[in-house]
Amino acid sequence: MNAIRYEPVIGLEIHCQLQTRTKIFCGCSTAFGAPPNSHVCPVCLGLPGALPVLNRQAVDFAIRAALALGCEVQSESIFARKNYFYPDLPKGYQISQYERPLALGGSLTIAAGGGKRVGLTRIHMEEDAGKSLHEGFPDSDRRTYLDYNRSGVPLIEIVSEPDMRSAAEASEFFAKLRDILVWIGVNDGNMEEGSLRCDANVSVRPVGQTAFGVKTEVKNLNSFRYVHKAIEYEVDRQVDLLDGGGRVVQETRLFDSTGGATHSMRSKEEAHDYRYFPEPDLPPLVVDAARIERARAAMPELPEARRARFIAAYGLPEYDAGVLTQSAALAQYYEQVAREAGNPKAASNWVMGELLRTLKERGAEIADVPLAAGALAGLIRLVDSNVLSSSTAKDVFARMYDSGRSADDIVSAEGLAQMDDESALHAIVRDVMTANPDAIAQVRAGKNNAFGFLVGQVMKQSGGKANPKIANQLLKRELDGTP
Amino acid sequence: MLQSTASAIREDVASGRVSAVEVCRAFLDRTTAVNAALNAFNLVTSERALAQAAEIDRRRAAGQTLGVLAGVPVAIKDNLCVRGMTTTASSRILEHFVPPYDATVVARLAAADAVVIGKTNCDEFAMGSSNENSAFGPVRNPWAQDRTPGGSSGGSAAAVAARCAPLALGSDTGGSIRQPAGFCGVVGLKPTYGRVSRYGLLAFASSLDQIGPFTHTVRDAALALSAIAGADPSDATASREAVPDFAASLTGDIKGLRIGVPRAFVADGVDAGVRAAFDAAIGTLRGSGAQLVDIELPHARYAIPVYYLVATAEASSNLARYDGVRYGYRSARDKDQNLKQMYSRTRDEGFGAEVKRRIMLGTYVLSAGYYDAYYLKAQQVRTLVRQDYQQAFEKVDVIAMPTSPIPPFRLGERTGDPLQMYLADVFTVSANLAGLPAISVPCGFSEGHLPVGLQLTGRMFDEATLLRAADAYERETDWHAQAPAI
Numbered sequence: 020m021n022a023i024r025y026e027p028v029i030g031l032e033i034h035c036q037l038q039t040r041t042k043i044f045c046g047c048s049t050a051f052g053a054p055p056n057s058h059v060c061p062v063c064l065g066l067p068g069a070l071p072v073l074n075r076q077a078v079d080f081a082i083r084a085a086l087a088l089g090c091e092v093q094s095e096s097i098f099a100r101k102n103y104f105y106p107d108l109p110k111g112y113q114i115s116q117y118e119r120p121l122a123l124g125g126s127l128t129i130a131a132g133g134g135k136r137v138g139l140t141r142i143h144m145e146e147d148a149g150k151s152l153h154e155g156f157p158d159s160d161r162r163t164y165l166d167y168n169r170s171g172v173p174l175i176e177i178v179s180e181p182d183m184r185s186a187a188e189a190s191e192f193f194a195k196l197r198d199i200l201v202w203i204g205v206n207d208g209n210m211e212e213g214s215l216r217c218d219a220n221v222s223v224r225p226v227g228q229t230a231f232g233v234k235t236e237v238k239n240l241n242s243f244r245y246v247h248k249a250i251e252y253e254v255d256r257q258v259d260l261l262d263g264g265g266r267v268v269q270e271t272r273l274f275d276s277t278g279g280a281t282h283s284m285r286s287k288e289e290a291h292d293y294r295y296f297p298e299p300d301l302p303p304l305v306v307d308a309a310r311i312e313r314a315r316a317a318m319p320e321l322p323e324a325r326r327a328r329f330i331a332a333y334g335l336p337e338y339d340a341g342v343l344t345q346s347a348a349l350a351q352y353y354e355q356v357a358r359e360a361g362n363p364k365a366a367s368n369w370v371m372g373e374l375l376r377t378l379k380e381r382g383a384e385i386a387d388v389p390l391a392a393g394a395l396a397g398l399i400r401l402v403d404s405n406v407l408s409s410s411t412a413k414d415v416f417a418r419m420y421d422s423g424r425s426a427d428d429i430v431s432a433e434g435l436a437q438m439d440d441e442s443a444l445h446a447i448v449r450d451v452m453t454a455n456p457d458a459i460a461q462v463r464a465g466k467n468n469a470f471g472f473l474v475g476q477v478m479k480q481s482g483g484k485a486n487p488k489i490a491n492q493l494l495k496r497e498l499d500g501t502p
Numbered sequence: 503m504l505q506s507t508a509s510a511i512r513e514d515v516a517s518g519r520v521s522a523v524e525v526c527r528a529f530l531d532r533t534t535a536v537n538a539a540l541n542a543f544n545l546v547t548s549e550r551a552l553a554q555a556a557e558i559d560r561r562r563a564a565g566q567t568l569g570v571l572a573g574v575p576v577a578i579k580d581n582l583c584v585r586g587m588t589t590t591a592s593s594r595i596l597e598h599f600v601p602p603y604d605a606t607v608v609a610r611l612a613a614a615d616a617v618v619i620g621k622t623n624c625d626e627f628a629m630g631s632s633n634e635n636s637a638f639g640p641v642r643n644p645w646a647q648d649r650t651p652g653g654s655s656g657g658s659a660a661a662v663a664a665r666c667a668p669l670a671l672g673s674d675t676g677g678s679i680r681q682p683a684g685f686c687g688v689v690g691l692k693p694t695y696g697r698v699s700r701y702g703l704l705a706f707a708s709s710l711d712q713i714g715p716f717t718h719t720v721r722d723a724a725l726a727l728s729a730i731a732g733a734d735p736s737d738a739t740a741s742r743e744a745v746p747d748f749a750a751s752l753t754g755d756i757k758g759l760r761i762g763v764p765r766a767f768v769a770d771g772v773d774a775g776v777r778a779a780f781d782a783a784i785g786t787l788r789g790s791g792a793q794l795v796d797i798e799l800p801h802a803r804y805a806i807p808v809y810y811l812v813a814t815a816e817a818s819s820n821l822a823r824y825d826g827v828r829y830g831y832r833s834a835r836d837k838d839q840n841l842k843q844m845y846s847r848t849r850d851e852g853f854g855a856e857v858k859r860r861i862m863l864g865t866y867v868l869s870a871g872y873y874d875a876y877y878l879k880a881q882q883v884r885t886l887v888r889q890d891y892q893q894a895f896e897k898v899d900v901i902a903m904p905t906s907p908i909p910p911f912r913l914g915e916r917t918g919d920p921l922q923m924y925l926a927d928v929f930t931v932s933a934n935l936a937g938l939p940a941i942s943v944p945c946g947f948s949e950g951h952l953p954v955g956l957q958l959t960g961r962m963f964d965e966a967t968l969l970r971a972a973d974a975y976e977r978e979t980d981w982h983a984q985a986p987a988i
Contacts, residue, residue, distance in 0.1 A: 061601075061602065064828060065823045066601065066603075066829070067583065067589070067591070067596065067599065067601065067704045067823070067824075068582070068601070068605060068700075068701065068702040068703050068704050069701070069702075070700060070701050070736060070737050070738065070739075072735065072736060072737070073738065102818075102819050102822060102868070104822065106825075106827045106841070109823060109827075109828060110822065111819070111822020111823045111825060112822055165827070165828075292869055292870045294818075294868035294869060294870075294873075295868075296815060296816075296819070296868055296873070299707075299708035299739075299816055300708050300739060301739075302738055302739060
């Protein structure tokens with residue numbers, strides 16, 4: 020018996036918090052982690068008579084995201100009310116967009132599936148809900164507590180086409196989308212704080228069939244790993260069902276990260292009728308061409324473009340360009356170092372080497388790096404102009420990183436400059452030769468190791484400051500010149 | 503003093519002929535004397551009002567400039583938020599709700615130095631045409647206490663008619679200012695949609711709601727409108743249209759002004775006494791030099807069904823926030839009730855019958871499978887109603903109709919038949935659907951000395967012309983100066 024082979028069909032819906040200072044419809048702060056219900060007002064608490072007023076920055080961020088993903092920003096979009104009752108939803112409806120979203124179309128190319136282009140359906144704007152706290156209080160068995168700090172935080176929902184065919188494709192899509200959203204500065208990428216949340220629509224169909232199978236919506240996938248695990252689980256579940264002669268039921272399922280399984284949350288029959296209708300408290304959102312152009316102009320160069328430019332303009336190897344464009348902040352840092360040092364490859368070596376290593380050791384982010392790009396460039400210039408040897412430079416780097424002092428400062432204060440002065444070096448060379456007749460004899464006998472030993476002695480006596488090139492030349496000359 | 507207009511009181515207070523405290527005390531005394539009979543107020547805030555009046559007197563004594571409504575006592579419909587003052591919308595569900603903020607109109611009245619004396623009774627969440635839907639009992643008409651003052655702003659209309667205050671604020675979603683103004687023999691103005699900020703108004707139907715004043719004279723209405731109108735950063739639907747000094751437009755001259763009369767529309771179902779008063783009123787306008795022009799509003803007869811689809815749809819959503827979770831009434835019938843039970847019991851016990859009826863209607867209208875047939879269709883017809891007016895306003899400057907087809911009816915007379923009650927809004931709802939400004943001014947009495955209102959409707963944001971016509975009419979009559987014998 021030949022088992023039927025199935026093909027998964029996956030589409031994602033991603034909720035992305037926009038990094039505005041204030042909420043989407045009021046002036047309350049969006050800062051995470053404040054004491055419960057400290058960032059609230061009549062508007063985001065849904066008090067009687069309060070009205071929403073749209074945050075311009077949220078719109079500009081949404082437009083930026085839409086442009087970065089190649090979507091078509093609509094000249095007019097309409098806010099709508101999504102009506103349902105839940106305690107963390109203070110108005111009894113969520114202000115969202117429905118029939119006429121902010122942006123349509125767009126795509127994102129992933130490496131999996133041979134450079135697959137995943138289509139986007141739409142991007143719409145909406146407000147986040149508050150948080151229901153079911154645990155962590157002495158009376159949590161009887162009570163749910165509510166924190167409305169998150170109520171009204173601006174979101175965009177990005178909906179993909181059902182273009183993905185594996186859990187790996189889906190999790191790569193999610194990861195790549197996150198990188199871009201963080202890169203363009205609209206999202207902080209902090210999935211643990213819920214800045215980015217993902218639901219997946221999953222179905223399977225026999226390979227070769229064009230019609231879609233019955234899909235389930237899997238909610239609560241808040242890490243790349245969970246996306247991967249939940250989709251794999253759900254695909255297997257559906258295939259098992261079909262293989263066993265059963266059928267997939269259209270429903271909403273919840274992913275339980277501890278068990279790694281999905282569980283039925285509500286059936287199609289229990290699905291909410293959200294009774295969407297246009298939000299009468301907000302006029303249509305009109306975005307004119309000038310605003311789109313301003314957003315385009317304010318858009319940072321996207322990762323792909325920047326990588327290509329690093330290769331072309333700075334002659335960097337592909338690997339370096341890839342590492343340096345992992346985040347916008349790193350790329351920007353690198354580029355400043357490269358420009359100011361006038362040596363792109365050395366800049367790349369320093370940033371990828373000492374800098375990233377030190378950041379990793381300290382568990383720090385590039386955004387928090389205490390060492391200014393200009394300072395690192397200064398250090399590189401000292402090496403390039405032979406003031407510092409590269410080994411001394413590494414020590415200086417460590418001191419700069421901790422103290423915030425400039426390379427020049429450290430070098431002159433601590434007398435670390437490389438010894439280029441031939442007469443001073445000459446004296447050291449002579450001392451070394453006098454003290455090591457055996458080594459000289461070995462060199463003369465053709466043992467190159469012994470020459471290296473002598474250079475090392477010169478370096479040692481100079482406190483590591485001797486310019487190795489000059490030390491070499493002097494030693495050679497002395498050895499050649501003396502009988 | 504009780505017969506004084508707001509304009510006169512302001513002048514007297516500003517000039518020192520009378521103190522704000524004296525004014526305030528006189529109107530508070532009057533309110534206390536008649537409110538037991540009328541039930542026009544849900545709350546009278548004497549102490550706070552007197553303190554505010556004293557502060558105005560102190561500022562005058564110190565030589566400071568006073569606002570345009572200095573010392574004018576004002577009654578606020580109980581669906582408008584006043585910081586620290588219980589605001590109930592005449593509903594059990596908000597019986598003890600105290601808002602932490604002022605509605606924009608309340609803040610603007612305060613900035614103009616008006617003195618809030620209390621909150622007026624109304625139909626629950628402004629849903630009704632008779633004030634019988636208040637959780638705190640009906641308001642009685644000062645002209646005939648066995649009759650309705652109209653609704654939903656019945657308390658505000660009755661308060662002004664009974665001289666408890668020379669100025670009151672109401673809200674008008676389908677006629678809730680104009681109809682009670684007509685029933686109570688006072689002036690009631692519904693401004694253009696967007697002319698006045700709705701921030702702090704407990705929403706009934708957001709695309710229709712508009713706040714406006716009740717007064718004795720058109721001049722006072724103009725004064726009040728200038729004080730409360732204008733853009734508001736807290737209301738995205740509040741217009742940035744410039745706010746003129748409306749009182750300055752009251753020239754008394756309406757020579758050549760074209761007044762449209764939709765004869766076919768007002769032909770049927772109008773009470774004989776109302777018709778006689780209306781015919782006399784348009785005769786007076788013609789006598790003042792206005793030109794009467796026959797117009798047609800072919801879709802006006804659909805306005806009632808359209809209104810009750812759009813308004814209930816929006817209401818079903820607007821009232822979802824009253825769920826017992828954060829504020830207001832919460833059912834405690836059963837300690838072990840689950841969330842769903844808590845919701846349904848809270849709303850079942852907290853809302854009155856008419857509010858529940860409209861929530862159910864509106865929920866149905868928006869439901870999957872019915873949305874296109876009801877909500878969407880209603881919006882399309884709403885556009886036709888609006889276009890009717892646009893076409894009419896190509897030929898005329900103002901449109902005249904009776905405010906209500908019937909005079910104030912007896913309390914209890916229509917409560918058994920909601921549809922009959924809805925039909926009484928036939929002449930008022932279309933201005934809300936079209937967003938147009940409209941005013942009701944006293945134009946006589948029908949049988950039994952029951953007040954009749956003349957309704958004038960103007961172009962979008964052309965309250966100036968509307969008020970000029972109404973003022974010109976008022977100059978030729980003395981209906982507005984008559985007071986009920988309470």
